[in-house]
Each structure stands twice: as structure tokens, then as C-alpha cells.
Amino acid sequence: MGKTWNNRAWFMVLPVLIIVALNAIVPLMTVVNYSVQDTFGDNVFFFEGARWFREVMSSERFLSSLGRQFTFTAIILAIEIPLGVAVALAMPRRGFWASVCLVLMALPLLIPWNVVGAMWNIFALPDIGLLGYTINHMGIDYNFTNQPISAWVTVVLMDVWHWTSLVVLLAYAGLQSIDDAYYQAAHIDGASRWSVFRYIQLPKMKHVLTIAFLLRFMDSFMIFTEPFVLTGGGPGNTTTFLSIDLVKAALGEFNLGSAAAMSIIYFLMTLLVCWLFYTYTMKGEQK
Amino acid sequence: MDLGWMAWTWQTATFFIVIAVFLVGMSLWEWARPGGSPRHGILGLDTTRGDRLFISLLGSAFIHLAWLAADPGALWIATVISVGYALAVFRWV
Known part of the structure; x- marks a missing residue:
């Protein structure tokens, strides 16, 4: 039987299209316009062609920020996705404690980013912060304000604390949707705990984990507020990720052309990684 | 306006x-x-015309960026390469 086509549905999408045009497409077009020009303010622009892209692509500063960004994203994904799945597996499936766990898991997600940064700043201070003081008291030299490794550990811990819950909630939703019949069949077949996870739970969580991965990738790839409040991009430039560098260039130094070129490259990379991941995860699935 | x-x-x-x-x-x-003329291309992906346009545009953007990073000559050469790439995508991907 052939599909019924009703093109009138497209008119229903028009309001969304208009909103997206105003809040995303028009600003993006403006960024493209800025990326080929230079300005000294007062809305006066000078055409520069591909100069900013050429400069950014060969800039040591950009490549370092990009390297730090990818490293950070890879570390937090490698921690948050398995940890989130492990916590979701350990949570009770029903009853009073299931609700308690869900509320507890939702709590970090409710805290605004700047508050998380400020909280962790105080928490990790080596002289008065509970975490910083405890670590130093244990004989480990830790000071995130002047040691790059301590700063990285703190930023990663903060992100894991803030966002693992999202992966937990998504993985938990995926687990809840698995029919009991699968577990009963596995039990009858004498499947091991690992086999149940590998052949029932993991495949059934594939879609929610894809969403979790994409959300965490995109969010961590454009992380700004938390490390900015916690370390300000320091010590030195060691925690200056792409977005912090971009804001420094655009608002701190008012290099609009260079910052616009960086934004576009940043956008293209995000688009590419998301497309690759989505395409290869959904490969063979019914679209 | x-x-x-x-x-x-x-x-x-x-x-x-x-x-x-x-x-x-x-x-x-x-x-x-x-119908979008869906097919299974050489990358092993099921693509429609829209997918192929997206792959062409995104790939072209990266061809231009790589050209600017390596800077081997005039930028229009990267545009010519991109057109060739897009044609190849529409033919085989």
C-alpha cells in the first residue's frame, strides 16, 4: 500500500521555521558576514576575504585550544557514559527507592552552570575548601589555581558530577523500557549477567545512549561557564577551551572577524562529529 | 528593513x-x-539526495579549510576540487 502524502502538514512547521530563522539562521548568517571582514567599531567594516580563516587555521593558539577541547570532551565521555550506565544498572527498577534515586540524580541537573562553577571553586580551594583541604591533608600536593593537572582534574570532576546524572536518567529510561519477557528468556537459557547486559540491555539502550553521547558531546564541546568560573581558563591557558578562547577573542580583544571565523570552524566540527556519530550509529536501522 | x-x-x-x-x-x-532516490552507496550508507547534498556541502567546507591551512595556492582551486567532490558524492555515495 502506498504512503499517503499530505503536504499541508508543511504549513504547520512554518512557525518553527520562522522562530529558528530568527534565532539561529539570521545570527549564523551575520557571523558568516563578520568572518570575511574587519571592523574597528561603529558598524564600519572592511572586506578581508579568507584572511581570518587562513590565520585561524595556522594559529598556534587556536590549535592548542582545539586540542584541549577534544582532550576534555574525550575524557568526560570516557568517564560519564560507562559510569552513567553502571549507575543506571545499579538503581532499583521500581518502588520507593527508585523514586528517591531519580530525584537525587536529577538534583545536579537543576543547578545553574555558574553556581556549579562557584560551588566547585570554593569546594576545591586548597586552604578552606573541603575537597582541596582533604586532598592536601592526605599528603597530595593539590592546588587548582596554580597547578595545571590539579586544574584539569577539578574541571573533569566538576563536569562528571554535574552531568553524569543526565546519562544515568537516559540509560535508566532505556532500561525501564525493556520487557520482562527478555529477562525471563535469558534466565531460562541460563545467560550470565554479562550476556544479559551485552545482548539485551546494551542493544535496547542503543538509541538513548546515542542521544546521551550526542548531548554530552555537544554540551562538553561548547562548555564555557563552569571552567570560566572555576579556573578562568588558567593557570596560564591550560584550561582555556575553545569557547573560552572564542569569547576572549570576540569580547575581550574585539577581534570580531577572527572570532567569527573560529565560530564557523567550531560549528563545522561539531556538525561533522554529530553527523558521523549519528550516521554510523543508525546505520542499518530503519530511518 | x-x-x-x-x-x-x-x-x-x-x-x-x-x-x-x-x-x-x-x-x-x-x-x-x-522519494529522494535512496540508494546504498560506496561508503556503505543509505543516502537520499538530501543526504548527498549535505555530505557535499560539509565536505566542501572542510576541503576549503584544509586548503587554507596548507595554503598551497589560490582558493578557487579548492572550489574546483569541491565541485568535483560534490559530483563524485552525487554519483557514487
Whole structure:
């Protein structure tokens, strides 16, 4: 039987299209316009062609920020996705404690980013912060304000604390949707705990984990507020990720052309990684 | 409506007009031959015409960026390579 086509549905999408045009497409077009020009303010622009892209692509500063960004994203994904799945597996499936766990898991997600940064700043201070003081008291030299490794550990811990819950909630939703019949069949077949996870739970969580991965990738790839409040991009430039560098260039130094070129490259990379991941995860699935 | 704040140049306007022409052209193509002509290409992906346009545009952007990073010569050569790449995508991917 052939599909019924009703093109009138497209008119229903028009309001969304208009909103997206105003809040995303028009600003993006403006960024493209800025990326080929230079300005000294007062809305006066000078055409520069591909100069900013050429400069950014060969800039040591950009490549370092990009390297730090990818490293950070890879570390937090490698921690948050398995940890989130492990916590979701350990949570009770029903009853009073299931609700308690869900509320507890939702709590970090409710805290605004700047508050998380400020909280962790105080928490990790080596002289008065509970975490910083405890670590130093244990004989480990830790000071995130002047040691790059301590700063990285703190930023990663903060992100894991803030966002693992999202992966937990998504993985938990995926687990809840698995029919009991699968577990009963596995039990009858004498499947091991690992086999149940590998052949029932993991495949059934594939879609929610894809969403979790994409959300965490995109969010961590454009992380700004938390490390900015916690370390300000320091010590030195060691925690200056792409977005912090971009804001420094655009608002701190008012290099609009260079910052616009960086934004576009940043956008293209995000688009590419998301497309690759989505395409290869959904490969063979019914679209 | 004053669009001066968007800092338009004729070069960027041309760029967006070309993208818009692509989208309108793809819509007309779809209207003339509905279904998106899905196929299984050499990358092992199931693609429609829209997917192939997306892959062509995204790939072209990266070809230009790589060209600017390596800087081996005039930028129009990267555009010619991108057109060749897009044709290859529409033929085989």
C-alpha cells in the first residue's frame, strides 16, 4: 500500500521555521558576514576575504585550544557514559527507592552552570575548601589555581558530577523500557549477567545512549561557564577551551572577524562529529 | 528593513543565494521525482539526495579549510576540487 502524502502538514512547521530563522539562521548568517571582514567599531567594516580563516587555521593558539577541547570532551565521555550506565544498572527498577534515586540524580541537573562553577571553586580551594583541604591533608600536593593537572582534574570532576546524572536518567529510561519477557528468556537459557547486559540491555539502550553521547558531546564541546568560573581558563591557558578562547577573542580583544571565523570552524566540527556519530550509529536501522 | 547591522557583502550574499538556489532546486527535483532516490552507496550508507547534498556541502567546507591551512595556492582551486567532490558524492555515495 502506498504512503499517503499530505503536504499541508508543511504549513504547520512554518512557525518553527520562522522562530529558528530568527534565532539561529539570521545570527549564523551575520557571523558568516563578520568572518570575511574587519571592523574597528561603529558598524564600519572592511572586506578581508579568507584572511581570518587562513590565520585561524595556522594559529598556534587556536590549535592548542582545539586540542584541549577534544582532550576534555574525550575524557568526560570516557568517564560519564560507562559510569552513567553502571549507575543506571545499579538503581532499583521500581518502588520507593527508585523514586528517591531519580530525584537525587536529577538534583545536579537543576543547578545553574555558574553556581556549579562557584560551588566547585570554593569546594576545591586548597586552604578552606573541603575537597582541596582533604586532598592536601592526605599528603597530595593539590592546588587548582596554580597547578595545571590539579586544574584539569577539578574541571573533569566538576563536569562528571554535574552531568553524569543526565546519562544515568537516559540509560535508566532505556532500561525501564525493556520487557520482562527478555529477562525471563535469558534466565531460562541460563545467560550470565554479562550476556544479559551485552545482548539485551546494551542493544535496547542503543538509541538513548546515542542521544546521551550526542548531548554530552555537544554540551562538553561548547562548555564555557563552569571552567570560566572555576579556573578562568588558567593557570596560564591550560584550561582555556575553545569557547573560552572564542569569547576572549570576540569580547575581550574585539577581534570580531577572527572570532567569527573560529565560530564557523567550531560549528563545522561539531556538525561533522554529530553527523558521523549519528550516521554510523543508525546505520542499518530503519530511518 | 535596515539590515546594515548584519554587515552584508556581495560575496557573502552570493554564497547564501547559491545555498538557497540549491535548496529550491532540490525541492523542485523532489517534486519532479519524489522519494529522494535512496540508494546504498560506496561508503556503505543509505543516502537520499538530501543526504548527498549535505555530505557535499560539509565536505566542501572542510576541503576549503584544509586548503587554507596548507595554503598551497589560490582558493578557487579548492572550489574546483569541491565541485568535483560534490559530483563524485552525487554519483557514487
